[in-house]
Amino acid sequence: MTDRPTTGAGLPDPGAARPDTASGDDPAPRGSVHAGPIGAPVNRRRGWRGRAGWRAEGRRLLEVTALVGLVVTQPLLDILGRSPDFFLFHRADRGEILLLVALVAVVPTVALGLVGLLAGLAGAAARAVTHSLLLGLLVAALAVQVGRHTTPLRGVPLLLVAATVGAGAAVAHRRWTALGRALRLAAVGPPIFVGLFLFASPTGPVVLPLGDGGVAGTATGNRHPPVVMLILDELPLVSLLDAAGGVDAARFPHFAELAAASTWYRNATGVSGWTPYALPAMLTGRYPAEPFAPHYSHYPDNLFTAFGGLYDIRAEESITRLCPPSRCEQPVTPEQGVGVLVRETAGLLRQLTAPHDSRIDPEDSYRERTAEEAGIDAAEPVPTDPKFRWDSLNVNQPARFTSFLNGLTPSARPTLHFLHLLMPHSPWAFLPSGARYEAPEDFPNEGDGWVDLARARHLAQLGYTDRLIGETMRTLRASGLWDEALVVVTADHGVSFTKGVQGRGEDAIRAAADEVAWVPLFVKTPGQRGGRVDDRNWQHVDLLPTVAEEAAIRLPWRVDGRSALQAPRTDAGKVFYDRPSQPMPISGGVPVAPPPAPRTGWSAPPWVRLRPPAAPGSAGWAPSAPSIPTRVCCPA
Amino acid sequence: MIWGTVGDEVTDGTELAVAVNGTVATVVPVVAPDPGGRRFAALLADDRLFRAGANRLDLYLVGPDGRLRQLSIS
Incomplete structure (x- = not known):
């Protein structure tokens, strides 16, 4: 169907401007209005529910899929694919990683698709406007990422340029069918991105291990x-x-x-x-x-496999998984679950889509959990x-x-x-x-x-x-x-x-x-x-x-x-x-002396004793909340 | 750890003395503005400076002659 059916306008011209159509609909749906007599009124609701209507919805979904793939799926899976340590640190198992990938690749598209469908309940015009709006927003988000990499623009100026690009893309999409066609072709992107993540990225072996360790010493x-x-x-x-x-x-x-x-x-x-x-x-x-990822399938011959035949192994790894399951006891600390993966990935996405520079590094999440947070029995009470x-x-x-x-x-x-x-x-x-x-x-x-x-x-x-x-x-x-x-x-x-x-x-x-x-x-x-x-x-x-x-163990492989x-x-x-x-x-030998201690260091504060300030305006300080953002203004 | 921003009238490199409960814990410079503003930050790593309950924090601008001028905190 078409969102805004032409009535009695004759056969569509794919190459012509189409001020009266919406959402990248191709000639086929436009042609559907010719089922009735030229000039006859068109039953929009029946068109909406018909096969052609759903085909049009499918096309819109493909267009959204393509853009979400470029804005969300590709950049996220690219970073995560190069960061196997992110998953190893958070002790994510195969199911959790696959679930995260599914969330990244599917949920945003489905969510935006549902938004469009719901808008369709308000009528074809609302549906068309909503689709154009979504495409415009996605193109603007993409423009922010591209602009940050290719221009010196940041902040509000970058947002303004991106908004302009997004608006232009939305208008162009309504006017020319070629853009919609290109987007629908680009919808093959997300499955490719997922495939690259699983089979070609350093993280791949963490999801799909190749083996289970090498020879014992x-x-x-x-x-x-x-x-x-x-x-x-x-x-x-x-x-x-x-x-x-x-x-x-x-x-x-x-x-x-x-x-x-x-x-x-x-x-x-x-x-x-x-x-x-x-x-x-x-x-x-x-x-x-x-x-390679620091994983036993890539390094089947390592300390743990060499010692595994003679030694019991109690290993606590962090951002590696070199000890294969056959040689290691299960981690004592509980798994952190998919929740933390989703939370950290959402943080990455926020950094990716922000209009200002930001160091994007999954290592930022590598804070060791405390015994108290992990619920270890031995943790002391407060x-x-x-x-x-x-x-x-x-x-x-x-x-x-x-x-x-x-x-x-x-x-x-x-x-x-x-x-x-x-x-x-x-x-x-x-x-x-x-x-x-x-x-x-x-x-x-x-x-x-x-x-x-x-x-x-x-x-x-x-x-x-x-x-x-x-x-x-x-x-x-x-x-x-x-x-x-x-x-x-x-x-x-x-x-x-x-x-x-x-x-x-x-x-x-x-x-x-x-x-x-x-x-x-x-x-x-x-x-x-x-x-x-x-x-x-x-x-x-x-x-x-x-x-x-x-330890009196002979290594069964050549070492450097x-x-x-x-x-x-x-x-x-x-x-x-x-x-x-x-x-x-x-080059160089044993380091002989450290650099001088920084003035802000903790070892040598001036320890100057002052009289207690008489002027009001000083801040209180609670040990339980040792960090306070402070805005300081002019000298008193 | 404390941090904050200062007005443009405070020049880069100006030293700030951070006092906790009447004792200067450290002296830190005001650094050049970055996207976060004209900022300063200080790590107060010796927690013997603190006491249970409310503590008093004061900031002083260290003049070229070493004299201190208290800053109001907003």
Whole structure:
């Protein structure tokens, strides 16, 4: 049918302007009005309900599908497809991911289609106007995305231009049929986007695993000590150091305690600034070769599969899933469910469609849930002591860490205890005491002032991480595991807080490799009593060979790294991978001194005593709500 | 963590002293405007500065001579 039937106008001309038609309807529906005598009135309601009417609705739905695909489905699935760690962090299973994909690909289209259908109840004219309005809005939304990428326009000017483009597209759609035809052809887009997501994106194997792990290692002896591995994230070695190059015992007493009881490999470097590449390299002993998802189907030969035959494995992974289900116990913490996926994806969509710049990064959602939020039984109740904020370690500590601690118990069988904890990784939310705070998400991390604030927040979160290290050591000693266990504490990579090259990208690697590549590494071997320093050229592909040899396990595959029980490398050269298969040479030895502490840092406030201000207007402060947006005006 | 915006009459680099319960906890600069405005932010990481219940927060503009001028908070 046509929304606005012509009466007695003769055969339609597809190429002609059609001021009296609507919604991209093609000649066929327009021709349907000729069922009656020329000039005869047309029964609109019967046309609406007829087959031609539904065909017209189908065409409109295809047009909406095409635009929703470009505005919503493609950009979202593109980002999510390149972020398998997003799903791994949130422990999404196959069903939840497929449900999310279905929601992204279907729900917006269906919702807009229903809007159009409902408008049709008010008459053909309303239906036509509604369809044009929807198309115009979708084109405007698309114009915002395109304009943000191709023009310097932002904010209101970009919105105005986008609105103009949308209005023009709506008018053009009503006037020329070619546009509607093109849109209907483009409706094949969303199924293609879904197919690419499932079968060609790095996330694909998370949804459709290719296998279930590789070959187990073989024993080279009878002595298989307990192995405890704690992998931290985004921790540069220099953050721990004092001016003399040692671990800053005043700020980080537990790291210092660990250094005094283990071998500190001060010249240890990570393999990549990106965890999806860095952690698999550490746990396979091989440099990154392909941009694979950090999933066991891509890395079937890894720490967990090698140890799986001889060791029980208690693994808490975060943004990787290298331990195959056949080798790992189920996670202790409950699944987070599709709700959090939908919420975070909606946040991504808001960023995508906003008329201003926004860093679109699923990593922003990687905040470790606290034990309290996860409902772990061991979580302490909220304390009633007025000094509760002085020691919030138990209440706020990450749920994965609580599970890890609970598992640190002696066992009759050799056991591998593994935790990858996203600490002190951003988002920075912890004070050294363990108290949590909130901050605006749009704070820049670069630029004058901001980079210092970012480093101060990083150091505060590192102070809290230090307490978690202390908890780990205390628990190991209390359970009797400390003496007999092989204990490894390290980080997968660092991060630069150097002004102008903040972060972990290629520029940061080139300008501040000491911050991005060099990481803490402490290895306490079974029975080790005292601390020592080893400045060999350690690269993190050495981690698995070292741990395997200490555990008397022969790895059944070739590795790029070498065990620390063997002779050190003879050359000082190191490589780092911003992208797989593209090694970047990095130079430098043990970082000697950290950058000066920022003025906004937490360690050295001026502590100037003032008289209490007499003037009114100061703000109250409640410990339970430590963050208050404040607008400050003119000097009093 | 506290943050806020200041008026255009406060120049970039101006230092603000943040006091909690009468004690200056930190001094932070006002940074160049960004899409969020002319902002400042300070991390008050030592929670020994705080006490249970209401706390008092004051902001001071640090002059070139080191003198402090209190800012009103709106």
